[in-house]
Amino acid sequence: MNGNMGAKLQDLPRLDRALEADSAHSWTSPHLLKLNFCALSLALFASANGFDVSLMNGLQSLPQWQSFMSIPTGAWLGFVNIVYWLGMLFTYLFSASLSNRFGRKIGLYIGVVVILVAAALQAAAPNQAIWIVARTLAGCAAGFWSSTAPILITEIAYPSHRPIITALYQCGFYLGSLLSAIVTLRALTYTSSWAWRVPSLLQALLPLISVPGLLLCPESPRWLVSRDRLEQARSSLAKWHADGDISAPLVNSQMNEIYAALVSEKEASSASYLDMVKTKGNRRRLLITLSLALFSQWCGNGVVSYYLAKILGTVGITSAKSQLIITVSLQVSNLLCAVIAACFVGRIGKRLLFRASAVMMLVSYVLITGLSGSFAENGHAAIGIAVIPFLFIFFAGYAIALTPLLIAYPCEIWQFNLRSRGLTLTWIAAVVFASFNGLVNPIALDAIQWKYYFLFLGVLITYGITAHFLYPETRGYSLERIGVLFDEEIVIVDGQTSSIGINPMADESAEKH
Template identity: 30%
Template sequence: MYTVGNVYVIAAASVIGGGLFGFDISSMSAIISTHAYKCYFNQGDEPCKGPQANVQGGITAAMPGGSWLGALVSGYLSDHLGRKRAIQIGAVIWCIGSILVCASNGIAMLIVGRIVNGFSVGICSAQVPVYITEIAPPSKRGRLVGAQQWAITWGILVMFYISYGCSFIDGTAAFRVPWGLQMIPAIILFCAMLFLPESPRWLAKKDRWEEAVHVLALTHAKGDDNSPFVAKEIAEIREVVEFERANADVTYFELLSPKMINRTHIGVFTQIWSQLTGMNVMMYYITYIFTMAGLGSSVLLPSSIQYIINVVMTVPALLFVDRWGRRPTLLIGAVLMMLWLFINAGVLATYSKVPKPGQFDTNAESMAITGAPAKAVIACTYLFVASYAPTWGPVSWIYPPELYPLRVRGKAVALATSANWAFNFALAYFVPPAFANIRWEVYIVFGVFCVSMFIHVFFVFPETSQKPLEEVEGIFDDTTPGSIRFLGTPAWKTSVDTRARRLERGELDPEDKHVAAVEHHEPSPERVAEIPKEG
């Protein structure tokens, strides 16, 4: 069977797994405000009021709850069946969940279907970054792994407009059709993965050396199995695999050992903080916010503007995140999001009023604001999305796979991603009751989280951009003067290690043209002869 070797095509196909999460976010966001949904899943004596706030929180939270479990299981699936096969299993499970959701005859069945969908998203969201990280060259790694976030934003945008179009259909088809159409990207993902190579590092772990050589040649040497550079790569992978076999199989408990605990906590908190920014709250419940801001029945189209902003503003990160670095991107994002959240809190605290009885459909819509202050709330919401999209959005997927050595990477990223879904679940369930009970103070809560994540990143998160994965490990194992026991090089002393900076430090010969080629995994003709062949 034909196998794709272009790393951009490989990334574009595999990140459809991230798009599944985006489809779920916007289908729920667009559908919960429709008349058909509120009437069919109504609770209480009044007709067409929809589920109660805490029940709607449970419906929304069912998906991230399933994702938490799926992310944890994905580590075992990926290690035993392969990165590629794990992603395909996730695609099949998504189709099963979509069938259950589409056929839902009540809230209980809807929740079960969303849990199954979430299990699929947990598998794909954890293992797609691992898969791409193990195939991509260092100089393109951030861009390619970050494409997962871009796929999520496209999934949100496309599904939102599908759901919006279907909202004009009479009866339950208004929500059954978009929920059924969710299966299409999963089918495309499953079929596309048939033509993609397996991770060469996973193949090597399974003693499938010929296949590993072929994949490396296909992705980094234009199909030349005899390339000296491929031989060098295989030699390095062989050394890692032999080290693994001299030690016991990795377990989740090893991630808590003194040597690993620091990087484990960084990976986990990268995903936790990405949730505590409040971004997915904005995505799930944006219609609530805009209804409170006085947009009424026209809430869906203004809500879609933030999804367009999300897609467009993710592009700069894909183009420049490897140049900007991970630390500055996260720090700037935290400051900007904090600013917009506190402004929204101040505006709502000053100008919002308790709505009149019957003014809104749900008790989660607990504030009413009009005029210029309402426009300020809408503007800050858009600016918040524009701040998240090029910063925490893509970097939260790029950063964790770069922190860990090969032997623990699958399970470590699975653990970090499970933390993402655990907090996604908690927040999805928490926000409707929070809007109902503490109102504008919800923005204060998330603003304080942004302050906390800025401090945490500044003091603890090291720079990994443009560093080979082995070099990143050296940051944590650094024992030179000035380093910290079990923490390694202080995070604020690390920076993007570009070729220009290496030249400035005198570590490279400016006449050595092969260095730039090696950074892109392409050996130059002048130095090919110096790279030893194996066998």
């Protein structure tokens, strides 16, 4: 370990100095192009989730699907939407343990197999019961890859590329949404049940496209170190980060940091969810994780994502073609905003994105609520149409922070032995909030329509306050050193550990290590 195995983490050579010495390796270096191809291929799993969300919204615009499902409304429509999330919840019961024990890639392979079965079954469904079973299986597949792919990306990414690559993962959600909306728009020309069967079958397309990148993708070097496979981890870092130079300063620096951090933790297999509340730092991580999950589902986006057709109907836009065109345009806008924000996250930081997101969504949602109420009173078409640009602004606010950082941020702030469980908990909380939304939203929209929007105004205000006071800035920290923003500083001397208190509220004003 280059003679530093007895060193404390903060006394190890700074990783950014090793990166400066490695400056010849740019984004265009062949080995990094290959690595980033693997990482971005994994982002297609997020695209698969986005395909589903937009698919459910699009299917509600198809008369053939409405007829097949007996024109679902209220609680029945809510149940049809949440069975996907229930499948994800079931998978989350064991996905973290699977990832920690057998590696980060095994869950991805299982997910691909399951989605192939689910897509075929849903496309061929002869009745509503089989369709529901297929949707549940699709949710199980999503549970496998959504709890694993972001962690693998985080742990294999080249250090200076990590903020952008990890933020781009969830941006893939909008790529899937866009493709789904386009497919559903094309399906309007079909007169048979193939109008909904073809989009259902295409759920397997994006995961299949990701398979070549998955096959090439290395296993997490951090997981290898946690299993005492040190030489394999070093060889992997050398191959993917240093073009095969096993003695490169960057390889030594990363191995020393990873080893120092992992020695101070329990083995991944012995970590438990109870550890999330045992220390002040972990309790803060937990609060951030749960609040992000809440805001990602309860800021009003759930109403628009799944029930956009209903919302447009309340402001006088009832044509199926018009609704789907607006949906496609929204996905293009969302994708552009999310990708641009992800590309600049390393320069402007995460706290600024969170703040800007809260302000944009709050202002636009106030105007959406006011215009919707005004249209309900007088029915003027111009007022209804005026809602549309503010829907775009609202989702732009969501896209610049809650899309790229919902997953990237928890993957960064949780230490290795709890990273899988931290991400799993993020998804579990998001699924629970989304499932509750799925059941309540259609009932509330039918009962009180635009007045229901007032609930989400309060959530948006809370989001802005919480992000300002609770979320630390991680820009400028290596993956292992982010822990100093939350924990007591771990000192490792001859295999023994002791602690030195640090300021857990460090933010962008803190010295970057």
